[in-house]
Amino acid sequence: MRKVNIVGGGLAGVEACYFFLKRNYEVHLYEMRPKKMTGAHVTGNFGELVCSNSLKSNKLDNACGLLKEEMRHMDSLTMKVAAETAVPSGNALSVDRDAFSQKITEILRNFPNLVVHEKEIDGFIEGPTIIATGPLTADKLASKLADTIGQKSLFFFDASAPIVSKDSIDMNIAYKKSRYDQGDDSYINCPFSEEQYDRFYEELINAQVALVHDFDKNYFEGCMPIEVMAKRGKDTLRYGPMKPKGLQVEGREKFHAVIQLRQDNLNGDLFNIVGFQTNLTYPEQKRVFRMIPGLENAEFVRYGLMHRNTYICSPKALNKDLSLKAKPNTFLAGQLIGVEGYVESAAMGILAASFLYKKLEGKAQVIPSLKTMLGSLYNFVVNGNPDTFQPMNANFGILYGANKHNREETIQNSLVETDKFWAKVND
Numbered sequence: 001m002r003k004v005n006i007v008g009g010g011l012a013g014v015e016a017c018y019f020f021l022k023r024n025y026e027v028h029l030y031e032m033r034p035k036k037m038t039g040a041h042v043t044g045n046f047g048e049l050v051c052s053n054s055l056k057s058n059k060l061d062n063a064c065g066l067l068k069e070e071m072r073h074m075d076s077l078t079m080k081v082a083a084e085t086a087v088p089s090g091n092a093l094s095v096d097r098d099a100f101s102q103k104i105t106e107i108l109r110n111f112p113n114l115v116v117h118e119k120e121i122d123g124f125i126e127g128p129t130i131i132a133t134g135p136l137t138a139d140k141l142a143s144k145l146a147d148t149i150g151q152k153s154l155f156f157f158d159a160s161a162p163i164v165s166k167d168s169i170d171m172n173i174a175y176k177k178s179r180y181d182q183g184d185d186s187y188i189n190c191p192f193s194e195e196q197y198d199r200f201y202e203e204l205i206n207a208q209v210a211l212v213h214d215f216d217k218n219y220f221e222g223c224m225p226i227e228v229m230a231k232r233g234k235d236t237l238r239y240g241p242m243k244p245k246g247l248q249v250e251g252r253e254k255f256h257a258v259i260q261l262r263q264d265n266l267n268g269d270l271f272n273i274v275g276f277q278t279n280l281t282y283p284e285q286k287r288v289f290r291m292i293p294g295l296e297n298a299e300f301v302r303y304g305l306m307h308r309n310t311y312i313c314s315p316k317a318l319n320k321d322l323s324l325k326a327k328p329n330t331f332l333a334g335q336l337i338g339v340e341g342y343v344e345s346a347a348m349g350i351l352a353a354s355f356l357y358k359k360l361e362g363k364a365q366v367i368p369s370l371k372t373m374l375g376s377l378y379n380f381v382v383n384g385n386p387d388t389f390q391p392m393n394a395n396f397g398i399l400y401g402a403n404k405h406n407r408e409e410t411i412q413n414s415l416v417e418t419d420k421f422w423a424k425v426n427d
């Protein structure tokens with residue numbers, strides 16, 4: 001019987017295990033819980049959800065909803081169990097978190113070809129291995145990874161600003177300009193009058209923040225949440241990320257403050273709010289940031305967040321099959337490779353498993369189509385810009401050819417391409 005090692009029994013790890021168990025491999029799963037806990041997990045179950053019990057929207061015209069459907073077409077364990085443990089939550093797919101992880105644990109443990117090692121792994125294991133230790137990868141393994149791929153290619157903290165779709169920005173209010181007219185007009189600017197600024201400021205400093213874990217309390221000065229910075233004084237933001245200097249426009253009243261948005265993807269249809277990394281809850285981000293002139297109807301494709309997040313600079317450190325350049329027998333999966341979210345991480349577990357499987361079977365690799373959400377996330381991970389690489393959620397901005405007028409066609413194509421991909425994986 002062929003043998004593989006999987007390190008980490010989280011969302012990505014359980015998908016990878018399930019993939020190989022079904023194909024009759026001897027799977028050695030190394031999971032440190034419950035012997036050693038992370039700062040967020042509280043059980044010894046596999047596939048534990050550390051925070052929200054929601055796997056986001058179930059609708060196909062939602063990017064994460066489409067990714068979930070693609071995963072159903074690939075016999076995903078997490079999708080199967082989510083359906084069985086779902087709780088009512090409108091268009092979203094939410095689960096009873098305990099039932100979800102218990103059921104996953106039970107299904108995996110029932111395979112006679114699974115060998116579970118309850119131990120922390122602090123280096124590389126001999127033989128074909130998938131490392132899926134997630135955003136809270138234990139320190140020793142994280143430093144081993146850093147030694148292997150280079151200290152600058154391993155990140156420990158994720159401080160990201162919200163990203164909005166360009167076509168949801170009101171360009172009758174916002175305008176294009178670079179500060180002091182340097183270079184091209186690549187920034188989109190949202191100008192504030194004094195009155196608008198005052199109202200925005202009050203809401204920002206009083207908005208509800210998300211639960212902060214102990215390990216997340218020490219912010220680096222360079223990536224301080226915008227609401228924390230704002231509390232230092234009413235004008236602090238006007239001398240920082242909302243500085244209006246060099247952004248005035250002839251013929252318009254003098255702006256009291258300006259927020260800039262910077263292009264976030266190659267297609268040019270996603271823009272991030274510069275300097276606005278934040279720890280506000282998602283609903284509060286939507287409410288408060290929609291007070292920004294020009295963003296009244298903004299569509300948030302990713303909310304800002306701040307938490308301990310170990311991830312690698314995949315475009316630099318990984319081969320196209322998600323194996324480490326420095327150790328081609330070791331594959332990486334899950335949030336560690338630069339995706340963000342339960343579903344995205346689980347999807348990367350299936351993908352990494354399929355790559356390792358093809359290698360072990362001596363067959364040609366199969367790459368998922370760019371017309372699928374899976375393929376688009378994969379493409380971002382391996383071909384993203386290494387200088388600005390930050391974890392990515394599923395979103396239509398990264399899906400090849402998608403725009404808001406061709407959703408139905410995009411969805412159909414993605415599922416057809418997913419079926420072709422999966423047939424080839426199993427060939």
Ligand SMILES: Cc1cc2nc3c(=O)[nH]c(=O)nc-3n(C[C@H](O)[C@H](O)[C@H](O)COP(=O)(O)OP(=O)(O)OC[C@H]3O[C@@H](n4cnc5c(N)ncnc54)[C@H](O)[C@@H]3O)c2cc1C
Nearest residue numbers: 008010011012032051052121133134138334335341342345
């Ligand atoms: C605090 C926090 C809150 C989050 N909230 C959400 C949310 O609400 N919604 C959402 O979609 N996403 C959320 N995420 C993001 C993310 O998608 C999840 O963390 C997701 O679980 C990542 O899946 P994964 O498989 O990559 O890692 P995990 O699910 O974290 O699995 C990794 C596993 O590896 C184990 N492990 C770590 N190091 C070792 C080692 N050295 N040896 C052996 N085992 C090890 C861990 O115990 C864990 O079981 C959150 C992340 C964090 C950190």
